Amino acid sequence: EEDTSAQYCDKTTKSCGNNDEVSYGKKHIFYDVNPPEGFNLRRDVYMRFAIMLAEAQKQGKDNWELVLPPWYNLYHWRSGRRQPTPWNKYFDIKSLKSYSPVVEMHEIFSKTKKKELEIDVLYILENYEDPFENGVFNEKWHVKGECEYDGLYWGYNNVTAKEVLCVQFQGKASQLWELIALHPHATKLMFSHGEIPLHDTYGTKSYWDCRKSMKFNKNLIHIAKDYIAEYLKCKTERCATYFSVHWRRQDFARSRGNQVPSIAGTAKQIRKALKKLPDINKVFIATDASMSEINKLENALNDYGYETHFFLPSPSIIEEYGDGGIAIIDQIISSHAAYFIGTHESTFTYRIQEEREILGFDSSTTFNRLCPDTGHCEKSTKWLIVN
Numbered sequence: 001e002e003d004t005s006a007q008y009c010d011k012t013t014k015s016c017g018n019n020d021e022v023s024y025g026k027k028h029i030f031y032d033v034n035p036p037e038g039f040n041l042r043r044d045v046y047m048r049f050a051i052m053l054a055e056a057q058k059q060g061k062d063n064w065e066l067v068l069p070p071w072y073n074l075y076h077w078r079s080g081r082r083q084p085t086p087w088n089k090y091f092d093i094k095s096l097k098s099y100s101p102v103v104e105m106h107e108i109f110s111k112t113k114k115k116e117l118e119i120d121v122l123y124i125l126e127n128y129e130d131p132f133e134n135g136v137f138n139e140k141w142h143v144k145g146e147c148e149y150d151g152l153y154w155g156y157n158n159v160t161a162k163e164v165l166c167v168q169f170q171g172k173a174s175q176l177w178e179l180i181a182l183h184p185h186a187t188k189l190m191f192s193h194g195e196i197p198l199h200d201t202y203g204t205k206s207y208w209d210c211r212k213s214m215k216f217n218k219n220l221i222h223i224a225k226d227y228i229a230e231y232l233k234c235k236t237e238r239c240a241t242y243f244s245v246h247w248r249r250q251d252f253a254r255s256r257g258n259q260v261p262s263i264a265g266t267a268k269q270i271r272k273a274l275k276k277l278p279d280i281n282k283v284f285i286a287t288d289a290s291m292s293e294i295n296k297l298e299n300a301l302n303d304y305g306y307e308t309h310f311f312l313p314s315p316s317i318i319e320e321y322g323d324g325g326i327a328i329i330d331q332i333i334s335s336h337a338a339y340f341i342g343t344h345e346s347t348f349t350y351r352i353q354e355e356r357e358i359l360g361f362d363s364s365t366t367f368n369r370l371c372p373d374t375g376h377c378e379k380s381t382k383w384l385i386v387n
């Protein structure tokens with residue numbers, strides 16, 4: 001007898017079922033990232049996977065979706081939210097979906113109506129001990145065999161894996177399809193250490209198309225724009241009223257002391273750059289510095305006669321968005337400034353530079369860096385937009 005509530009029937013076995021997983025009909029790729037990696041490197045890892053899926057879709061692989069790995073337990077995020085956080089807290093999911101077939105983790109649970117998730121195959125990626133065997137970097141992979149996963153499944157305790165394989169891997173993200181092909185019947189595959197596969201092509205049109213789709217959550221944009229209008233007196237996309245700096249401290253100041261300037265050195269460099277912009281006297285500082293460092297820099301800049309601004313979140317913003325949201329607000333405010341100086345080799349700075357490329361600023365106002373007090377200072381690499 002036909003079950004009318006069933007969502008699909010099978011002709012051969014003459015059985016009908018409510019297996020939502022089958023009716024949903026998609027195959028899913030999950031990934032996680034090495035726990036100590038920060039937010040802005042993770043955004044880059046996302047792009048490698050999103051481009052991999054978008055390119056495959058163009059070639060007819062249209063039943064695959066990338067599951068957005070919830071944000072959980074990030075090393076640098078100590079205040080606010082502690083639960084696994086979905087991507088819509090920080091990004092505009094509709095915009096991400098316009099570029100690549102992505103879904104939130106909670107969508108998987110709601111669409112399949114399951115309380116538990118079992119991954120068919122989990123590949124734990126590892127680097128080769130010597131990436132340059134005989135002096136050459138070849139793309140390659142090697143399945144070492146079964147092993148144990150000691151990760152956190154993004155903070156969920158209802159996720160497990162049927163089969164866990166350790167795989168040495170070096171090369172581009174698209175090469176992961178070769179691993180996926182080893183298990184043609186698997187519908188849920190996961191890659192642990194998603195930071196190991198590289199971009200297929202860095203800085204190309206696909207890269208920028210994907211990057212442009214990474215729009216922020218609208219509420220965060222509103223908060224940043226209200227702040228810019230109120231304190232930095234600008235209501236346009238490319239502001240002429242203020243100067244911005246990404247002043248990375250914390251672990252950078254501790255372990256890269258010879259690459260980052262002292263507080264007095266930072267103030268001097270800001271003054272030097274501002275001398276060339278006589279119409280601007282407002283400075284916005286995005287930073288992870290401690291309050292005492294912030295006060296010292298503010299005093300030094302005030303002594304030079306500049307009006308100095310820092311975004312200080314209200315407790316309700318901290319509660320709602322946590323450190324990740326505040327970091328994004330700082331990035332948005334920095335992106336719209338007439339002129340920007342960043343921190344050398346910080347992915348936080350790189351993402352601001354990309355945003356400014358998208359906004360159409362002249363690159364001379366973007367690819368500038370704070371130099372160490374020694375004055376020894378390589379120029380910033382310019383990653384210009386490709387439309």
Ligand SMILES: C[C@@H]1O[C@H](OP(=O)(O)OP(=O)(O)OC[C@H]2O[C@@H](n3cnc4c(=O)[nH]c(N)nc43)[C@H](O)[C@@H]2O)[C@@H](O)[C@H](O)[C@@H]1O
Pocket residue numbers: 036037038039040041076077246247248249251252286287288323324326327328330345346347348349
């Ligand atoms: C040394 C390396 O540094 C890498 O950091 P790097 O590229 O700067 O870039 P992120 O990984 O984004 O920086 C780490 C975190 O520090 C906070 N942070 C840094 N700068 C700011 C800022 O201006 N404003 C606010 N609100 N928060 C900031 C923020 O929580 C961010 O997610 C790390 O990803 C690596 O794991 C490693 O630690």
